[in-house]
Amino acid sequence: MTEPAIAFFDGRLMPLKDANVNIATHAFNYGTAVFEGIRGYWNDQEEELYVVQVGPHFARLQRSARVLQIDLPYTVEELVAHTKDMLKANQFREDVYIRPLAYKADAAIKVGLSGIKSGFGMFAVPMGNYVATGGIQVSVSSWRRIADNMIPSRAKVSGAYVNAALSSDQAKVDGYDEAIMLADDGHVSEASSSNLFMVRGGVLVTPPVTADILEGITRQVAIDLAREISVPVEVRPIDRTELYSAEEIFLCGTGVQLAAVISVDRRPVGEGKPGPITLALQELYYDLVRGRSARHRHYVTPVYRG
Numbered sequence: 047m048t049e050p051a052i053a054f055f056d057g058r059l060m061p062l063k064d065a066n067v068n069i070a071t072h073a074f075n076y077g078t079a080v081f082e083g084i085r086g087y088w089n090d091q092e093e094e095l096y097v098v099q100v101g102p103h104f105a106r107l108q109r110s111a112r113v114l115q116i117d118l119p120y121t122v123e124e125l126v127a128h129t130k131d132m133l134k135a136n137q138f139r140e141d142v143y144i145r146p147l148a149y150k151a152d153a154a155i156k157v158g159l160s161g162i163k164s165g166f167g168m169f170a171v172p173m174g175n176y177v178a179t180g181g182i183q184v185s186v187s188s189w190r191r192i193a194d195n196m197i198p199s200r201a202k203v204s205g206a207y208v209n210a211a212l213s214s215d216q217a218k219v220d221g222y223d224e225a226i227m228l229a230d231d232g233h234v235s236e237a238s239s240s241n242l243f244m245v246r247g248g249v250l251v252t253p254p255v256t257a258d259i260l261e262g263i264t265r266q267v268a269i270d271l272a273r274e275i276s277v278p279v280e281v282r283p284i285d286r287t288e289l290y291s292a293e294e295i296f297l298c299g300t301g302v303q304l305a306a307v308i309s310v311d312r313r314p315v316g317e318g319k320p321g322p323i324t325l326a327l328q329e330l331y332y333d334l335v336r337g338r339s340a341r342h343r344h345y346v347t348p349v350y351r352g
């Protein structure tokens with residue numbers, strides 16, 4: 047990252063070090079912010095930075111903002127344009143992670159949502175792989191995933207990430223790479239910050255959007271890619287013990303990308319190594335995100351060209 051880093055804050059580009067909020071800010075006190083995590087991948091051959099699914103990410107940000115009654119004064123197209131401007135201003139020539147945040151900005155001691163001013167900002171940082179994608183060991187967490195009528199699970203609400211942090215931290219302290227969370231009804235929901243797929247009987251299965259999951263952008267890409275290579279996809283509830291008899295399991299999300307799971311609660315998944323469907327999808331996904339696949343160009347947006 048070039049120094050000083052440039053953020054987009056209060057409607058303009060400015061040094062990241064100046065893009066600050068006061069400790070009295072509502073979002074800081076009550077977790078009343080919604081955010082996104084978006085990746086950009088550097089393509090060395092083309093000397094281009096490709097941002098993955100930027101439109102769908104900002105469309106989700108708008109839906110999340112609506113849930114918390116946060117005013118987001120930009121269209122998806124404007125948000126994409128500001129993102130490109132910010133990335134260009136930083137002159138990134140590496141993989142990056144972009145973090146937009148829409149939040150309740152008033153300095154107010156008031157538990158509520160209505161009548162509180164909104165703010166928006168975003169920044170980007172260089173980022174490579176954040177969990178090992180070659181094979182991770184996971185546990186089923188004793189922390190349950192937040193239910194939609196407690197803290198809306200399909201909105202990406204900052205305060206809700208206390209739930210993710212508790213489960214992820216417990217898994218790591220206990221010697222695992224990640225935690226899988228069950229919904230309140232005991233069915234599999236998702237991992238602490240990614241969606242889950244398993245393969246049983248050659249069918250790729252993932253929990254429905256009503257299983258208190260975040261409706262992952264990568265989840266949809268994985269479904270698209272599976273269909274492309276004629277892997278049958280089923281969206282249905284998953285029992286905990288199905289994880290113990292699955293042929294393959296992988297997690298997917300902007301951060302974790304597409305990570306093979308090789309054990310659950312110390313029980314090997316399949317043969318204890320990434321399976322053929324996971325490997326095929328990983329190959330397709332990593333080409334797609336770096337803009338290397340001509341037929342998948344509509345998933346990525348070039349920053350420097352166009």
Ligand SMILES: Cc1ncc(COP(=O)(O)O)c(C=O)c1O
Pocket residue numbers: 083210236237238239240241259260261262263264265298299300301
């Ligand atoms: C709780 C949770 N679930 C799932 C995902 C995966 O979503 P996406 O593929 O849109 O990044 C994320 C990451 O953003 C997440 O934080």
